[in-house]
Amino acid sequence: MESSYITVDFFRKLPQEAEKGMNPAPSSVEHYAEGHFQRIGSNVSSYVGMVSETLRNSIPKAVVHCQVREANRSLLDHFYAQLGKKEVYNT
Known part of the structure; x- marks a missing residue:
């Protein structure tokens, strides 16, 4: 059987968003949270696809x-x- 461990390459292939490294402004917290959840959803979807x-x-x-x-x-x-x-008949 083939071994199928999650490697660094799996995560490198995932679509990466450009992160600025700065905390989002208070007015864009909802947008940041939505993007963060979309990224989590994308990663989970990629993982489920790999397992399938x-x-x-x-x-x-x-x-x-x-x-x-x-x-x-x-x-x-x-x-x-x-x-x-054969052994029974030969003896």
Whole structure:
């Protein structure tokens, strides 16, 4: 399975707003809060998108892995049964 850890590159790809480093004026506090919440929403949306893509890529692999593992067990059981019959008939 692929590992999918959040790295610095994930956050570098997020859209960044130009921040001035100054406290907003009292008249623009509401605008600042709205922009801040929009940025949080954008980051959460990007994270959910990344998780969805990871699941979309890994679930089919997990399903096939389970199918192959079950087929392997079934074939081994059949092989051991056939081998046991031959040993009983040869003795």
